[in-house]
Amino acid sequence: MxxxxxxxxxxxxxxxxxxxxxxxxxxxxxxxxxxxxxxxxxxxxxxxxxxxxxxxxxxxxxxxxxxxxxxxxxxxxxxxxxxxxxxxxxxxxxxxxxxxxxxxxxxxxxxxxxxxxxxxxxxxxxxxxxxxxxxxxxxxxxxxxxxxxxxxxxxxxxxxxxxxxxxxxxxxxxxxxxxxxxxxxxxxxxxxxxxxxxxxxxxxxxxxxxxxxxxxxxxxxxxxxxxxxxxxxxxxxxxxxxxxxxxxxxxxxxxxxxxxxxxxxxxxxxxxxxxxxKIDVNNLVPQVTWGTNPEMGIDITGTFPEIKDVNDEKAYEYMGLKPNQSPYDIPLKHVFIGSCTNGRLSDLEIVAKIVEGKKVAENIKAVVVPGSQIVKRMAEEKGIAKILIDAGFEWREAGCSTCLGMNPDLIPSGEHCASTSNRNFEGRQGKGARTHLVSPAMAAAAAINGKFVDVRFEKGVENNETF
Structure with a gap:
């Protein structure tokens, strides 16, 4: 066996x-x-x-x-x-x-x-x-x-x-x-x-x-x-x-x-x-991280937990947040869609469905970075890139980009980013950057609304069939 x-x-x-x-x-x-x-x-x-x-x-x-x-x-x-x-x-x-x-x-x-x-x-x-x-x-x-x-x-x-x-x-x-x-x-x-x-x-x-x-x-x-x-x-x-x-x-x-x-x-x-x-996901709702490691997360419908140890205390201080606030209270300024976690064609299709015909909020800088040049070409051929650009997203060449601070795509210190990447450690997206891990759909909805919302109730999620 x-x-x-x-x-x-x-x-x-x-x-x-x-x-x-x-x-x-x-x-x-x-x-x-x-x-x-x-x-x-x-x-x-x-x-x-x-x-x-x-x-x-x-x-x-x-x-x-x-x-x-x-x-x-x-x-x-x-x-x-x-x-x-x-x-x-x-x-x-x-x-x-x-x-x-x-x-x-x-x-x-x-x-x-x-x-x-x-x-x-x-x-x-x-x-x-x-x-x-x-x-x-x-x-x-x-x-x-x-x-x-x-x-x-x-x-x-x-x-x-x-x-x-x-x-x-x-x-x-x-x-x-x-x-x-x-x-x-x-x-x-x-x-x-x-x-x-x-x-x-x-x-x-x-x-x-x-x-x-x-x-x-x-x-x-x-x-x-x-x-x-x-x-x-x-x-x-x-x-x-x-x-x-x-x-x-x-x-x-x-x-x-x-x-x-x-x-x-x-x-x-x-x-x-x-x-x-064994895990049952029938009642699973969209997730958002609030802290400085991926286990510091909550349901979009929840509130941030009470401080239970020094790690929580440090995380709240770094993130500029407090217990009992909710994801809706996070003052977002950036949205990053990409990385080896969520930079694939199907991720961009989901985003395009949600943002089509809409505009990125004035308080948000939104960037989409395909995970590969092949994905980039396919998204352009299928009209996905045009939808994103028309909505106000920056459309880039492939790369790791804002997932980590090893290239020019950095989040300024103290500013909050809704990110489809995989890590929310201190300084991961740039010195002092504050990262919130979410799905591409949640990131897309945040870009349009200027803040986190429950994407389940956004137009465009009813049908996630491919283009």
């Missing part, structure tokens, strides 16, 4: 005793400009090559400006040095790179699935904590440190102690105006950021089966925010349909053979999990 995680893990163990660190073979190594320069320097010093450049793929995302003119003249010296280093390293070591001028460029966790690099049954690593995103395909995917990046580059393996497994069964039908982002924010709010310490999550249940691949990626993306090593979802027909026809996806008979193998990737019984949780 094994879990999905067990089955994938065991196929990749090169050596090592169960219960201790084991040497895992890595099927895909994704790299970007922030965590790879030192790793390549280490290879150069040791006189080593990249062991499998064909299983390594690079993209520029964290430091890239989202205004094209700024990409040709990057002012931040550290950012420019890291981007230049990645370009030079990939050229020297024979690694394919989609740089910031490439038509396939984008956030690393967007590029992998789009290119068909992310596939069921794989082990996938990247020097980025949100690598958990790729687990939505039935892969074991997790972030690694810079020294580990060097180890994988040199050996195509990594030493890891196998985590325990936690099954999270999610059942019920989501209300209109409630989305995958609300599910994962609710889990983190309810069980805390330490829920997954020492565990790999598997998300399953009828709610998960009814989600699109893009929604599944949103949930796995934030598994790390609940303390998990990774998140994984069993592949099914929705997975296989998404994968078909992509650049690196197997073709023809090879694909059919693979699909037959992938259909064996499932957990035999809930009894195989080390821990099991």
């Amino acid at each position: 094994k879990t999905l995680f067990d089955k994938v893990w065991e196929k990749h163990v090169v050596e090592g005793i169960e219960g201790e660190a084991q040497l895992l073979y890595i099927d895909l190594h994704l790299i970007h400009e922030v965590t790879s320069p030192q790793a390549f320097s280490g290879l150069r010093i040791a006189g080593r090559k990249v062991r499998r450049p064909d299983l390594t793929f690079g993209t520029m995302d964290h430091n890239t400006p989202t205004i094209m003119e700024e990409r040709t003249n990057i002012k931040d010296e550290i950012s420019k040095a890291q981007l230049d280093a990645l370009a030079n390293n990939c050229k020297e070591f024979g690694v394919e790179l989609v740089d910031m001028f490439n038509e396939n460029n984008g956030i690393v966790h967007m590029v992998g699935p789009e290119q068909g690099l992310t596939l069921p049954g794989k082990t996938i690593v990247c020097g980025d904590s949100h690598t958990a995103t790729h687990g939505a395909f039935g892969a074991i995917a997790f972030g690694i440190g810079t020294s580990e990046v060097e180890h994988v580059l040199a050996t195509q393996t990594i030493w890891q102690k196998k985590p325990k497994t936690m099954g999270i069964e999610i059942t019920g039908k989501l209300q209109k105006g409630v989305y995958a982002k609300d599910i994962i924010l609710y889990i983190i709010k309810t069980y805390g950021i330490g829920l997954g310490n020492g565990y790999a999550f598997e998300f399953f249940g009828d709610t998960i089966r009814n989600l699109s691949m893009e929604e599944r990626m949103t949930i796995c993306n934030m598994a790390i925010e609940a303390g998990g090593k990774s998140g994984i979802i069993a592949p099914d027909e929705i997975t296989f349909e998404y994968i078909k026809g992509r650049r690196f996806t197997p073709k023809g008979e090879d694909l059919e053979k693979k699909i037959k193998e992938w259909k064996e990737l499932y957990t035999d019984s809930v009894e195989a999990f080390d821990k099991y949780i």
Whole structure:
């Protein structure tokens, strides 16, 4: 009796005793400009090559400006040095790179699935904590440190102690105006950021089966925010349909053979999990974070909690808020729609439905940053971009953007931002920036109304069918 995680893990163990660190073979190594320069320097010093450049793929995302003119003249010296280093390293070591001028460029966790690099049954690593995103395909995917990046580059393996497994069964039908982002924010709010310490999550249940691949990626993306090593979802027909026809996806008979193998990737019984949780989302409402970590969240209909410890006290002081206020009281000035959590085409479709024919409130600066250039082109071709621009949103090039303070897209100190990203830590979006995590629908409604509202009652959420 094994879990999905067990089955994938065991196929990749090169050596090592169960219960201790084991040497895992890595099927895909994704790299970007922030965590790879030192790793390549280490290879150069040791006189080593990249062991499998064909299983390594690079993209520029964290430091890239989202205004094209700024990409040709990057002012931040550290950012420019890291981007230049990645370009030079990939050229020297024979690694394919989609740089910031490439038509396939984008956030690393967007590029992998789009290119068909992310596939069921794989082990996938990247020097980025949100690598958990790729687990939505039935892969074991997790972030690694810079020294580990060097180890994988040199050996195509990594030493890891196998985590325990936690099954999270999610059942019920989501209300209109409630989305995958609300599910994962609710889990983190309810069980805390330490829920997954020492565990790999598997998300399953009828709610998960009814989600699109893009929604599944949103949930796995934030598994790390609940303390998990990774998140994984069993592949099914929705997975296989998404994968078909992509650049690196197997073709023809090879694909059919693979699909037959992938259909064996499932957990035999809930009894195989080390821990099991069941959640009913029938009555779930939109979520908003009020504090400085993702567990500091409430229902849109709720009020901020009483101070229970020094962390709450510090969070309230940093955020400029008080207990018993509500999300409606937050003085928003910014709306950011994008990131590897919610920068996909379906996210932008939801936003466009809500803002079509309306205008961004005068007190709000609203920016939309597609997660990849492919998403950007598709949104432009489908008329989504025009709807957003006509409503008063700034429309940018792909990149990590305002998710984190490593590029020019910063939130000014003391100002509040409704953000579709994944972290609301102090200074995450810029020194002194105040971040509130929400779904794309909630962010869109906030942009139009100039403040947080309950998106369930906004025009445009009745029908979320795609364009």
